[in-house]
Amino acid sequence: MKKIGILFGMENTFPPAFVEKVNSMKVDGVTAEFVKLGGVKMAGPSGYRVIVDRISQDIPFYRAYLKNAVLNGTIVVNNPFWWTADDKFFNYALATELGVAIPPTVLLPHNKHPEGTTDQSMRNLIYPLNWDEIFEYVGFPAFLKPYSGGGWKHVYKVHSPEEFFHHYNQTGDLCMTLQHGVEFKEYFRCYVVGQEKVRIMYYDPRAPFHERYVRNPVPAHAKLLERVEKDALTLCRALGYDLNTVEFAVEDGIPYAIDFMNPAPDAEATSVGQENFEWVVNAVAEMAVKKALSDENPARELRWAAFLAGPVPVAAPESKPAPRKRVRA
DSSP states (O other), X not given: OEEEEEEOSSOSSHHHHHHHHHHHTOOTTEEEEEOOOOSOOTTOOOSOSEEEESSTTTOHHHHHHHHHHHHTTOEEESOHHHHHHOOHHHHHHHHHHTTOOOOOEEEEOOSSOOTTOOGGGGTTSOXXXXXXXXXXXXXXXXXEEESSOXXXXXXXXXXXXXXXXXXXXXXTTOOEEEEEOOOOSEEEEEEEETTTEEEEEEBOTTSOGGGOBOSSOOOOOHHHHHHHHHHHHHHHHHHXXXXXXXXEEEETTXXXXXXXXXXXXXXXXXXXXXXXXXXXXXXXXXXXHHHHHSOOOHHHHTTTTGGGSOOOOOOSOOOOSOGGGOOOO
């Protein structure tokens, strides 16, 4: 029996729907369930062929468990080794190398010394920084946000040096980036599953949380949607993520990748809407079953080399937005 497990936290709708979908497929020798674990014995098998991880980014115990599981043949979505090492600033740099449009972005030193360090620890740092050069490169408006993390925590939109310093001086020992703020008219959030399937969702990050997924959008141009899908696949294939969301802000017809380190993206029916919810449940279930039946060896490569191999060729788009969102020729 090849078991598929899902590891999750406060989610209420996606995990049970995922388990129900896998089991309803009635694939011989494959079953799905919620992961249950206690104390984890080193080098011990997990008992699962595949685990879909929705929570280890917040709980180190789960992250350590998943790494141990990989060593014993479990395929984890997403790769816990790379996810541990990844950060958004690296992703911006990688995307630029891959030809994906990224707004000008600068990595900034900590405003306050990290715990356990002093000014002697920072002797390689130029002080004071050439702030005028940084502001000229990035431009205003801009977003001050952590170089890693998510959930819109510690994110500030600033319109001037004065606003920047007001917020930067409150960031403590967080490592921050300053990124040009794209003045967008169109914004997309894309589910990418298995590095093959893409669901383009019209999205408005300026709206209240429960209204961000636009229900009846003005259809975008087909060529723009094709580029969005191509760039989303390019990024996820380079990073090796089998489940991710990629966000694009469009200015002057150019889709700028804004956020694409979301390996446990929101999939609750109450926020993404029923059509998007059903799509992601089906797509993730089908991917998990395919992996469970494969001969993939997760410990052989761990995809560490994927982003070093250079630009990843992407074939013509294989999927389209939801049927009622399709653009007429």
